[in-house]
Amino acid sequence: MANPSQLGFQDAASPLMEEMIHFHDHALMIVFLISTLVLYIIVVAVSTSLTDLYILDSQGIEIVWTILPAIILILIALPSLRILYLTDEINDPHLTVKTIGHQWYWSYEYTDYEDLTFDSYMVPTQDLTPGQFRLLETDHRMVVPMESPVRILVTAEDVLHSWAVPALGVKMDAVPGRLNQTAFFTTRPGTYYGQCSEICGANHSFMPIMVEAVPLQHFENWSSAMLEDA
Template sequence: MAHPSQLGFQDAASPLMEELLHFHDHALMIVFLISTFVLYIIVAMVTTKLTDKYLVDSQEIEIIWTVLPAVILIMIALPSLRILYLMDEINDPHLTIKAVGHQWYWSYEYTDYEDLGFDSYMIPTQDLETGQFRLLEADHRMVVPLESPIRVLVSAEDVLHSWAVPSLGVKMDAVPGRLNQTAFITARPGVFYGQCSEICGANHSFMPIVVESVPLDYFEDWSFTVLQDS
């Protein structure tokens, strides 16, 4: 969960988000080194005779500023392609959930269970209880088992939406008439919040996503209770 004055990302709650954080730090360090080097060259050109034509126009310098950017691009591209492959890989999911975006709420269908589904609406500010977060709490949470591969099928009923949970490293567009899929594994128990990341209308900011990760035994009890109540 984000907190006031936070500068970095939320704490990772899935292996995928940990990989994304590592790649972010890797790329940011490369950008920092490039910026420092360029700043040094600018200062040196202003304060010294670095602009000497025999230095600036030399063949060695041209080779360096041709080869070095290519090496930097490779250093960024290789880990980037690896993470893109991991994000697209879905192997033997233990549970499949269909998330459908509406104006302006989400509905969830647990496709491995018969008749297990519900709508998830934002809790109005006046109905919040102590400790709940404004604009982020939902009346029904998407409950998933801990440390289990979860596949989420994402679609929309009316306009474009986007199902996104930052701490899980998940963001998938919900397109009417199309079924997109994403996957994640929760590495720790807890409640993880997200919001629709597509400008989908007047109440765009009022359709939160709440994912609760619980042990398998608790999940089975929860699913049985929901089925009994439906």
Template sequence: MAHPTQLGFQDAASPVMEELLHFHDHALMIVFLISTMVLYIIAAMITTKLTNKYILDSQEIEIIWTVLPAIILILIALPSLRILYLMDEINNPHLTIKAVGHQWYWSYEYTDYEDLGFDSYMVPTSDLTPGQFRLLETDLRMVVPVESPIRILTSADDVLHSWAVPSLGIKMDAVPGRLNQTAFITARPGVFYGQCSEICGANHSFMPIVVEAVPLKHFEDWTSLMLDA
């Protein structure tokens, strides 16, 4: 969960988000080195006679500023493509959940169970209990087993929505008439918050997402309770 004055991303709760954080740090270091080099050259040109004909007309310099950007792009592209492949990889999911966006709430269907489905609405500020987060808490959470591959199918009933949970590294558009899919594995138990990341209308900011990762035994107890309700 994000906190005031926080810099950077939320703590990773899935292997994919850990890879994204590593890639962010990798790309940020490249940007920092480029910025440092450019600022140094500018300062040197201002304070010294670096702008002589040997620099402005140097073929070696032209080769360097042509080859170096190509190398930098390769250093950024290779890990990026690797992460894209990991994010698209869906192998033998243990559980499939369909998330359908509505104006303005989410509904969830556990497709591996015959009658397990529910609507998830934001808890009004007046009904919050101590410890709950305003505009982020829902009356029913999407509960999943920890350390299990989960496949999410997203769609929408009316307009474009987007199912996004930052700490899990997930952001998948929910498009009417289309079924998109993504997958994640929660690396630890916890409660992870997200929001619709597509501007879907007047109450766009009032359709939060709450994913609760619990041990398998607790998940089985929860499913039994929901099916008996």
């Protein structure tokens, strides 16, 4: 969960999100160094005689400010491409969940089970109990086993939606008539919140996402109870 006045990311709950946070810090440090260097050059150029025509027309300086940005771009691009390809890696998932966006709620279908399907609606403010979060609580949460690769198939029934859970590093568009897929791996138990990240209509802000990661035994007990109710 995000905290009041928080400036950084939520705590990572998956290895992929940890990689994204590390890359963010890496790129931010490069931006900080570039900004510091440019500010220093501007101050020195304004306050000294560096504005001499000979210095400004220096071939050496032109070579440096052409090659240096290229090196910086490589230092940013390589880890960026690595993470980009990691987000597409789906190796032997232990569980597949189909997520369907509607106006304005989510449906979940556990494709490894025949009858394990349910809709997930936001809990109205007047029905919240102490400790629950406004606009983030759902009547049915998506339960997954922790430390297991989970594949998510994302689509929509009506308009564009986007299934996004920041702590898991997952954001996938739900497009009508198209089946997109992504995957995540939770490293610790907990409840992780997300929201539709595509402006999908009047109640766009009222279709939250709750993902609960539990030990495998707890997941088996939950799935058995859900199947009995079905």
